[in-house]
Amino acid sequence: MEKLTIGIVGFGVIGQRWTACFAHAGHDVRVYDPTERRADTFHEVLPALLTDLDALKGPSSAPGAVHLFPTLAETLDGVDFVQENGPEDLQLKRRLLAEIEGHVGDAVIIASSSSALLVSDMQAECRLPGRIVLGHPFNPAHLMPLVEIVGGKATDAQAITRARAVYEAIGKKPVTLNREVTGHIALRLMGAMWREAIALVRDGVASVEDVDRAFMYGPGPKWTLQGSFISNSLNADGIEDFLRKYGPTYQAIWDTLLDARLDSETVRAISASTNAAVGDRGQEELKAAREAGLVGVLRTVAERGAL
Structure with missing residues (x-):
């Protein structure tokens, strides 16, 4: 793909990481954020994000x-593509997208x-709603390849x-939804698994540490490399054979899956067990370990991944 000029609207956590991705891939980036510390943040965080990408790629x-740039109009002058990263507020998004349209x-x-x-809700006040799409990254967005796209x-x-x-050209792994659903794809998959994980802890089946350990050292590595469908198909003579052999077991599990409500009692139980698993490690220590580890994991996925 030819070199583009990218407009980044909103320089919070997600906007910062998008900026690093596009710049590292060779595109010029023009950034706008209305907050007072935007210049300080700009100079503080961007070098570290680019260093992460150097380590990965x-x-x-x-x-x-x-x-x-100090204004939206200056930022968007001559851009070829805009990535909007404003707060999750529908009315604000509607106004912001319509305002962006006036400058491109x-x-x-x-x-x-x-x-x-939902994009249908966000594009409601746009002059040209046909060019509005969702491009949802996965956190930490500068390292994680996934981008979910839906109109x-x-x-x-x-x-x-x-x-x-555009996303493929900067090394992302986009997926396209054929219709809108709340939470898109990845968050719905995570939500389904996490609901059961929370319920298992709440009901005393296992601790947070052991539930997380079961996934990390069970399906986690295999699913990371090959996804659930391909990975399971290798446990039999193809996916149809797997579903015939193990379908009744999975059906029995589905029929007994637990429900979870984040009431005060559940929140207390999950928080206590999570704090016990974390121990004396701080948030920054765990984040640094996660992002350093992701570099190695994602390199392996890039070399050996099935999709």
Whole structure:
């Protein structure tokens, strides 16, 4: 893909990481954020994020230039693609997307990083709603390859195709949803598993440490490399044989899955068990370990992953 000029609207945690991704891939990035400390944050966090990407992908041969601008109009002057990262507030998103439209050409795709809102709702006040798409990253967004793409009721199919090409060109692994659902794909999968995990801890079946350990050293590594369907198909003579052989077992599990409500009692039980698992390790220590570990894991997935 040719070199692009990317507009980043919102320089919070997600916007910072998108900026690093696009710049590391060689695209020029123009950044806008209304907060007072935007310049300090800009200079404090970006070098470390680019260093992470160097560790994961190797040093960029020709990184793009990154500039911070004081107004939205200046930021979006001449951009080819916009990644919006505003707060998860529907009314704000509607106003912001409509405002962005006033500063970009009609052919420019506008992608939102929203994790929970529906594109059909966000694009309601746009002059050209067909170019509005969801481009939802996975945290930490500069390292994790996943981007979930979906359009709203008024989105043009071509806009989704073009957005996917942009993300693929910077080394992401996009997935496209054929219709909108709350939470998209990954959060729904996580939500289903985590509901059962919480219920198992709440009901005293196992501790947080052992529930997490069961996943980390059980399906986690295999599913990381091959996903659930391909991985399970290797436990039999293909997926159809697996479903015939082990389908009754899974059906029995599904029929007895537990429910979880985050009432005060459940929150207390989960918090106590999680704090016990964490011990005296601090948040920053655990985050640093996670992101350093991800580099090795993602390198292996890039070399050996099935999809």
